[in-house]
Amino acid sequence: MSESERLFKLFSSVYCEDVKFMILEALSVREGTSMRELAxxxxxxHKNLSKYLEELSGKGALESFEVNPRMRVYRxxxxxxxxxxxxxxVRSQRPAPRGYRQSLRSTGDRSMGTRVRSPRP
Numbered sequence: 001m002s003e004s005e006r007l008f009k010l011f012s013s014v015y016c017e018d019v020k021f022m023i024l025e026a027l028s029v030r031e032g033t034s035m036r037e038l039a040x041x042x043x044x045x046h047k048n049l050s051k052y053l054e055e056l057s058g059k060g061a062l063e064s065f066e067v068n069p070r071m072r073v074y075r076x077x078x079x080x081x082x083x084x085x086x087x088x089x090v091r092s093q094r095p096a097p098r099g100y101r102q103s104l105r106s107t108g109d110r111s112m113g114t115r116v117r118s119p120r121p
Contacts (some may be wrong), residue, residue, distance in 0.1 A: 016048060020051050024061065024076070028087040032065075032073040 015021040026041045039046035056062045063077045
């Protein structure tokens with residue numbers, strides 16, 4: 001096993017149950033996700049999720065945009081697009097953490113979960 005493979009294995013085993021790690025992984029699978037959908041995927045209440053989203057957005061890892069006055073959608077920032085490949089490798093090498101949706105274990109299906117609806121007229 002190479003040095004980078006050992007480092008990757010250590011990183012994924014240490015951080016796999018961290019909420020921010022799970023948020024980034026969920027967003028690596030799906031292009032844009034609402035807070036409620038992301039909370040269901042990660043397995044925490046959407047009110048608790050907001051502090052993690054703010055922190056990750058503040059660090060430049062996430063982008064968000066308003067779909068309508070009551071809904072904001074989140075995605076990985078352009079600077080963090082490389083994480084898609086990283087998390088694909090993580091998903092292939094470990095079981096999903098407790099409370100984590102099995103749908104993220106797919107090979108990158110971007111159609112998981114509910115779709116974000118357009119604003120009503």
